[in-house]
Amino acid sequence: MEKHILLIDDSPTMRLSVSFCLRNAGYKVTEATDGKDAFQKLQLLKDKDDSLALIITDINMPEMDGITFISKIKESELKFLPILVLTTEDEESMIGKGRAAGVSGWLLKPFQPEQLLWAVKKVMWSK
């Protein structure tokens, strides 16, 4: 069965290019527009008993930002799910916050498809 990834980004263009890349590589993708929307999507998936292999999230988003979202996930039953951050944020302090919150990987935009797919495999393997 194909691995299922939750992709969270407030940019429709970014969601389109990332999900295109992932679907082309054989992954199943559910999209969310920010952390708050992601929790709604997670509830729907739980209701359908549809389990995830990975979360890919942006950092800067309205409603609920990536760091807040990651912190909440790490306090939930999904705390062991690997999380890959895909962001323009390259400041050490922000990466440190992500690491402290428990992210598995940090990838910078703009990304090359092969970089993304490599990072996706890496964080799922190291789980």
Ligand SMILES: [Mg+2]
């Ligand atoms: Mg954003």
